[in-house]
Each structure stands twice: as structure tokens, then as C-alpha cells.
Amino acid sequence: MTENILEINNLSVEVSGKIVLEDVNLKIAKGEVHVLFGPNGSGKSTLLMTIMGFPAYKVLSGEIIFKGRDITNLPINERVRLGISVAFQNPPAIRGVKLREIIGYWTSSIKEIENLLKKVNFSPDLLDRDINLGFSGGEIKKSEILQIMAQKGDFFMIDEPDSGVDVENLKIIGRAINDMLQDKSGLIITHQGYILRFINAHIAHVILQGTIVCSGSPTKILTQILTEGYGWCYKCPMRRKIEKRETKTNS
Amino acid sequence: MSNEKKNREERNEDKLLENFASRLSRKPRKWQACALSNLPDEIIKRAYEVGVVPENSRAATYFQIDHSVISKAIQRTFQGQIEVMSTKEAMKKYDWFKKYWWRLVSKDMDQFTRLAYLKWDHGYFIRILEDQKVTLPLQSCLFVFTDYLNQNVHNVVIAEPGSEAQIITGCAVHPNIHGGLHVGISEFYIKEDAKLTFTMIHAWNRNFDSRPRSAALIGDNATFVSNYLLFQPVKSLQMYPVAYCKGVNSRVEFNNIIYGSGDSRIDVGSKVILQNSEARGEIITRAIATDNAKIYARGLLQGEHEESRAHLECRGLLLSDRAMIYTIPELLAKAQGAELSHEAAVGKIAEEEIYYLMARGFSEKEAASLIVRGFMDISIFGLPKDLEENIKRIVKATAERAL
Numbered sequence: 001m002t003e004n005i006l007e008i009n010n011l012s013v014e015v016s017g018k019i020v021l022e023d024v025n026l027k028i029a030k031g032e033v034h035v036l037f038g039p040n041g042s043g044k045s046t047l048l049m050t051i052m053g054f055p056a057y058k059v060l061s062g063e064i065i066f067k068g069r070d071i072t073n074l075p076i077n078e079r080v081r082l083g084i085s086v087a088f089q090n091p092p093a094i095r096g097v098k099l100r101e102i103i104g105y106w107t108s109s110i111k112e113i114e115n116l117l118k119k120v121n122f123s124p125d126l127l128d129r130d131i132n133l134g135f136s137g138g139e140i141k142k143s144e145i146l147q148i149m150a151q152k153g154d155f156f157m158i159d160e161p162d163s164g165v166d167v168e169n170l171k172i173i174g175r176a177i178n179d180m181l182q183d184k185s186g187l188i189i190t191h192q193g194y195i196l197r198f199i200n201a202h203i204a205h206v207i208l209q210g211t212i213v214c215s216g217s218p219t220k221i222l223t224q225i226l227t228e229g230y231g232w233c234y235k236c237p238m239r240r241k242i243e244k245r246e247t248k249t250n251s
Numbered sequence: 252m253s254n255e256k257k258n259r260e261e262r263n264e265d266k267l268l269e270n271f272a273s274r275l276s277r278k279p280r281k282w283q284a285c286a287l288s289n290l291p292d293e294i295i296k297r298a299y300e301v302g303v304v305p306e307n308s309r310a311a312t313y314f315q316i317d318h319s320v321i322s323k324a325i326q327r328t329f330q331g332q333i334e335v336m337s338t339k340e341a342m343k344k345y346d347w348f349k350k351y352w353w354r355l356v357s358k359d360m361d362q363f364t365r366l367a368y369l370k371w372d373h374g375y376f377i378r379i380l381e382d383q384k385v386t387l388p389l390q391s392c393l394f395v396f397t398d399y400l401n402q403n404v405h406n407v408v409i410a411e412p413g414s415e416a417q418i419i420t421g422c423a424v425h426p427n428i429h430g431g432l433h434v435g436i437s438e439f440y441i442k443e444d445a446k447l448t449f450t451m452i453h454a455w456n457r458n459f460d461s462r463p464r465s466a467a468l469i470g471d472n473a474t475f476v477s478n479y480l481l482f483q484p485v486k487s488l489q490m491y492p493v494a495y496c497k498g499v500n501s502r503v504e505f506n507n508i509i510y511g512s513g514d515s516r517i518d519v520g521s522k523v524i525l526q527n528s529e530a531r532g533e534i535i536t537r538a539i540a541t542d543n544a545k546i547y548a549r550g551l552l553q554g555e556h557e558e559s560r561a562h563l564e565c566r567g568l569l570l571s572d573r574a575m576i577y578t579i580p581e582l583l584a585k586a587q588g589a590e591l592s593h594e595a596a597v598g599k600i601a602e603e604e605i606y607y608l609m610a611r612g613f614s615e616k617e618a619a620s621l622i623v624r625g626f627m628d629i630s631i632f633g634l635p636k637d638l639e640e641n642i643k644r645i646v647k648a649t650a651e652r653a654l
Contacts, residue, residue: 054606076609086610092603096625102611
């Protein structure tokens with residue numbers, strides 16, 4: 001039997017008094033890379049933030065099991081210590097805090113840092129700049145990937161690594177992510193799926209209105225979304241479940 | 252609080268302090284001149300906290316304890332490039348010295364300038380000679396050792412045309428002092444094409460009052476960089492140094508990092524007066540208030556020439572609900588075309604930043620400490636490596652203590 005690194009069971013989540021995820025179930029086996037598709041506001045980033053343990057994302061019911069351990073109520077940094085890493089889509093800029101200090105938390109080896117920089121073609125000068133302050137879109141993505149590479153986790157969550165990145169940098173980022181994911185597990189959010197040209201993803205999921213409505217081959221699902229949009233998803237058997245939810249909400 | 256009420260309160264407080272000052276000692280013991288290494292350990296240790304290191308690591312050293320001048324040494328390599336002595340000595344030595352005396356700061360400015368005028372206890376005179384680029388920083392230390400002492404120093408710094416230098420000044424008191432008042436008058440003359448970087452670090456204590464009064468005159472193509480750092484508590488500190496950008500293309504930068512703790516009452520600001528074309532000014536202030544500290548962070552940009560430009564940035568971080576930060580940025584344009592701008596923000600540590608760092612593995616406390624440390628980032632000051640490392644250690648300890 002394949003061992004799951006992450007198991008989410010019947011997870012419902014509230015953010016600022018609004019239910020954003022409802023009854024989400026997801027299993028990611030060790031060594032598998034999953035992709036999460038969904039329109040804006042469907043709950044993709046919420047799922048990542050909840051797995052990471054951000055306090056604003058309040059778990060109403062369900063559980064998150066990581067490496068066989070219930071982490072639903074663990075603080076963020078303890079989840080990191082267990083091997084979960086996240087690359088954010090829009091990380092905050094923090095004045096005076098240097099990227100070097102964050103990388104330095106995980107490794108003091110100059111050689112290792114140089115190696116990491118090379119992998120994402122990242123200028124060493126940026127290590128001593130205030131993190132994310134005045135970084136370009138590409139630099140932010142690279143900085144995020146650099147940080148999670150340094151963390152050497154077992155499960156990587158990456159939120160839209162291909163948004164706002166030019167073709168050249170996308171290639172660099174895509175290859176670095178693929179390299180990082182060798183023998184590891186991951187969950188990647190993407191809108192256009194450009195990053196999938198460089199990453200061997202195993203399973204894709206579509207999330208609509210806070211519920212995972214279908215799962216399957218990443219290539220097949222992406223092709224359908226790109227040709228028919230998310231309207232296609234409403235044709236699948238899960239449609240009834242969504243409609244039922246909508247009716248319940250409206251009433 | 253209305254401005255009128257606040258001004259009334261300030262006047263009352265200053266009156267109380269003036270009365271207090273009249274009861275302070277004016278007759279401390281006399282200290283003999285000696286090498287810094289011969290000073291008691293507690294003084295050396297405290298002086299180190301404000302950036303003072305052994306004489307051989309600096310181009311020149313001026314050290315004053317209470318009313319006594321301990322050291323005014325210039326390293327042999329820098330002889331002929333700089334002059335360092337007490338202002339009393341300079342007054343005796345040079346007739347022209349009077350031209351620089353009470354010229355930028357008025358002796359009638361307030362009761363503290365009057366006090367320093369009537370009861371003057373040395374202070375340093377530093378002169379960088381024409382076209383001399385002094386490669387090592389100079390240092391000075393004004394130390395208060397005696398309990399309930401009134402120390403009034405008057406400093407004059409002249410950067411002659413084309414010269415460049417960096418001065419580190421530490422003002423400190425013995426940690427066990429129960430009360431006292433330091434008044435420091437400083438007049439800076441940065442002549443054409445000169446560049447002076449002046450870094451002042453204060454280490455007072457919770458029973459001590461301080462009233463520095465400073466002004467700088469900046470000539471054509473000259474630059475004055477003034478860095479100010481305060482990490483220790485103080486009973487009260489009030490200063491509002493002013494820089495007159497009088498020359499064409501004259502520049503001034505004020506960088507202030509103020510950490511208010513305990514019951515400190517800190518009223519600190521910087522003024523930039525732009526008086527000629529291409530004059531540029533910048534004020535950057537970072538204020539952190541914790542415990543019951545009250546910080547007033549002021550700033551005034553005054554544009555008197557149409558081709559002048561200045562910016563003021565003030566950020567405050569509040570670490571306690573009992574503390575207070577009041578930022579008062581002011582822009583005064585007196586000429587069309589003067590470009591003056593400011594931005595000010597005061598708040599607590601952003602949760603978003605904490606969680607971001609926690610997602611990088613830091614504990615909540617470590618994350619907060621890193622953010623506070625980052626807030627007091629001194630890497631832009633361009634300090635000598637040894638001083639920067641020393642201050643980083645102080646900042647790290649301060650940030651950890653703050654949380």
C-alpha cells in the first residue's frame with residue numbers, strides 16, 4: 001500500500017466569518033506531485049494556508065494528517081520542522097530583514113548557499129537587501145524557491161510559481177522546482193499551467209467554491225480547462241454536489 | 252492633547268529641570284589625563300557600548316569624564332591631517348576660533364544653552380584640515396561618572412574644504428548614576444567639497460536628563476551625514492538638531508534610530524533648511540517604543556530655494572500599549588519649486604510578517620525579534636565594520652529584551 005505524506009479529511013475552513021473550504025478531502029502519497037487548479041477565489045491559496053497553519057484560517061471541522069501525525073492544531077513553525085515548506089504567491093516585504101538571515105537559519109555553509117543561488121540564477125547581492133522590498137516579480141518567485149530549497153523539506157507547496165514571470169525565468173524556476181521535487185512530494189497551484197512544462201506532476205485536482213470537484217491526469221485536466229474553461233467542470237458528476245451547496249447557501 | 256497644552260507642559264518640565272540643574276554638582280573630582288586602557292573597567296565597558304575603542308583603532312580620540320579632559324590623542328599617521336583638543340584649549344590657542352563659537356546655536360535659545368554659556372565644561376574641538384581624507388574614524392566620548400552632576404560641553408567640528416572624515420561620538424553615564432544633566436552644544440562647519448559623517452550614540456540611564464543642542468552649516472558641494480542611535484533608557488531627552496544647506500549642491504542626511512524603553516521621555520527631531528540650488532536633504536527616523544516610553548519624533552523640512560529637494564521618512568513601532576509614539580513631520584516651502592515630501596507610519600508588528608517568518612521555521616518570538624532587529628537596521632549608515640558589528644550586537648540584545 002502506498003504511504004501518504006499528506007491526508008486531508010473532511011476539512012472545512014472559515015476565514016473572517018466566511019466558509020471558504022468545505023468538506024475537502026485530499027491524499028498525497030510520498031513522492032507524488034499534485035497540481036491544484038481553480039478559478040480565482042475558489043479556495044486554492046486558502047487550502048495551502050490552512051495546511052501551513054496560518055491562524056486566520058480557522059478549521060471548523062476535519063483533520064490534516066502529515067506523515068501520519070495530526071497537525072491540525074500545530075503552530076506554523078512546527079509544521080515547517082516536520083518537513084512542510086511553502087512558497088508564497090505574494091509574500092510580504094519586511095524592512096531590515098535580509099534574505100541572508102532567513103537562508104542562514106537553515107544553512108551556514110557558504111558553498112551550499114552559492115549552490116542554491118546558482119540553481120535559481122539569483123544574484124548574491126539580493127541576499128543583503130530587505131526581503132521582497134523592491135524585488136521584481138521574478139526575483140520574488142526565485143527568492144521563495146530559494147528559501148524552500150534551503151529548508152530541505154519533504155513536502156513543498158508552491159503557490160503560482162509561474163505568475164508574473166518571464167519566459168527565461170520561468171524556465172529557470174521550473175527546472176529548479178523539478179530538481180527540488182525529486183523523490184519529494186508537492187502541491188502546486190497554477191492558473192495557466194505553464195510551470196507544468198518543467199515539472200512531472202502526477203495528479204491534478206480542480207477546486208470550485210471551496211470543494212475539490214475532480215481529480216485526474218494533469219495534462220488532461222489542464223487541456224480541458226484551457227479549451228473549455230471551468231465551465232467544463234460543471235459537466236462532471238460532482239456538479240450536483242456543488243449545486244446542492246449553492247441551493248443550501250442561497251436558502 | 253492640544254499643542255498649547257503640550258507646550259505648556261513642556262515649559263513646566265523644562266522649568267523643573269532647570270531648577271533641578273541648579274541643585275546639581277558643579278564640582279566633580281578632577282581626573283588625570285591618561286590612556287583609555289588605564290581607565291576603570293566599568294568606564295571602558297560602558298564607553299565600548301557607545302562605540303569607543305582603544306586609541307590605536309581610531310585616527311584620533313577625545314575623551315572627557317565629567318569636567319576633565321582625559322585624552323586628546325592623534326595617531327602619528329594622522330598628525331598634520333587633523334586637530335583634536337578641548338574647546339577651552341582651542342579658544343586660548345586660536346583667535347579665529349571665536350568665529351565658530353555660538354554662531355550656529357544661539358546662547359539665548361533656551362535655558363539649557365544659557366546654562367552651557369555660563370557654565371562651560373570643555374567639549375571637543377575637531378578640525379579636519381584642508382583636502383585631508385582621514386581614512387580611519389575619529390572618536391570622542393563625553394562621559395558622566397559623578398552622581399548628580401551637571402555637565403555642559405560645547406563642541407565645535409570643522410571640516411575644512413575638500414576634507415573627508417568620519418567621527419563617532421559616544422555620550423554615556425555610569426550605569427549606577429541616580430540623576431544628572433548633560434547639556435551638549437555642537438556646532439558643525441562642513442566647508443565646500445568636504446564630507447563629514449558624524450555618528451552619535453547615547454547611553455544614558457533612567458535617572459538622567461539630556462539636552463543636546465546642535466546645528467550644522469554645509470557649504471558648496473559639501474555633505475553632512477548625521478547618524479543618531481539611542482538604545483538605552485533615559486529620563487528625558489530633548490533635541491532638535493538643524494542643518495543649514497547653505498551651499499550650492501549641499502547635502503544632509505539625518506538617520507535616527509531611537510529605542511525608547513522604561514519610562515523614557517524622548518523628544519527627538521531633525522531640521523533641514525535648504526538655502527541654495529541643488530540643496531538636498533533627507534531625514535530617516537525609526538522609533539521603537541516599549542514599556543511606558545513616550546517618543547516624540549519630529550522632522551522639519553524647510554525649502555527656501557526653488558531648486559531644492561528633501562524627503563522625510565518616519566516609521567514607528569509600538570511594542571506596548573502603555574507606550575506612545577507621536578510623529579510630527581512638518582514641511583515648510585518658502586520658494587516655488589522646492590520639492591518637499593514626507594511619509595510617516597506608526598504601528599505594531601504586522602502579523603503577516605510574523606507568520607511569513609514562522610513559515611520559514613522561526614518561532615513566533617524569534618520572528619518578532621528578527622522584525623524588531625530589522626526595524627533598527629543600521630546597514631545603511633556606512634559605519635566602520637567594528638562599530639557596525641558592535642551595534643548589531645546591541646540591537647540584537649535590545650530586540651530580544653524588548654520582546
